[in-house]
Amino acid sequence: DIQMTQSPSTLSASVGDRVSITCRASQTIVSYLAWYQQKPGKAPTLLIYKGSYLESGVPSRFSGSGSETEFTLTISNLRPDDFATYYCQQYHTYSLTFGGGTKVEIK
Amino acid sequence: EVQLLESGGDLVQSGGSLRLSCAASGFTFSDYAMRWVRQAPGKGLEWVSAVSSTGGSKYYADSVQGRFTISRDNSKNTLYLEMHSLSDEDTAMYYCAKGRDGYNVRDAYNMWGHGTMVTVVS
Numbered sequence: 001d002i003q004m005t006q007s008p009s010t011l012s013a014s015v016g017d018r019v020s021i022t023c024r025a026s027q028t029i030v031s032y033l034a035w036y037q038q039k040p041g042k043a044p045t046l047l048i049y050k051g052s053y054l055e056s057g058v059p060s061r062f063s064g065s066g067s068e069t070e071f072t073l074t075i076s077n078l079r080p081d082d083f084a085t086y087y088c089q090q091y092h093t094y095s096l097t098f099g100g101g102t103k104v105e106i107k
Numbered sequence: 108e109v110q111l112l113e114s115g116g117d118l119v120q121s122g123g124s125l126r127l128s129c130a131a132s133g134f135t136f137s138d139y140a141m142r143w144v145r146q147a148p149g150k151g152l153e154w155v156s157a158v159s160s161t162g163g164s165k166y167y168a169d170s171v172q173g174r175f176t177i178s179r180d181n182s183k184n185t186l187y188l189e190m191h192s193l194s195d196e197d198t199a200m201y202y203c204a205k206g207r208d209g210y211n212v213r214d215a216y217n218m219w220g221h222g223t224m225v226t227v228v229s
Contacts, residue, residue: 016184034215038152043202044202046217046220049215049217055217087152089216094212096157096167098152098153
């Protein structure tokens, strides 16, 4: 299985900050990477697919970049609603795998 | 409105069995591959299983292979997960999820249900 490693595991930031989360794959996944946001007690929601494509309805302050084995989710101008846990997911193989998650906390 | 509604979660004894259901509405269910994802309390997301739009192709995580069976009834717009030989490691919230691109099993998930909780006790 492809292993997905996210960093950092926790990130402390303030409203208005620009933050970045990295996801590394153990082998190439081309651009078959998605990013999700999850709030406590809720199901995840899709933010980014195919590495850099913004899902419909997702604010443009979210952006994704990268290819092959290294990917980044960037949130510019962090809003109060953005404090949550973020997961990457590869879907290059039938055995999909998620990263361990990054919790974005209020500093 | 697209909706996925899971049910069937329960408290079950170790070694027991359970069947989860996911009722879909608001989209042409038979046009989409579907999948189950679980999340143990306080832990991350784990893909469990996926099934093609027709039900003819099925995929499982190593951790559930041979114990879980995914199926679907396109006439009822319902996805199922049959679980056997349950252990405390299977304790989790189980979500069903719909992909963006329809038939593609390997896909990002743009719609998730609210989840159903499975608790395995010894």
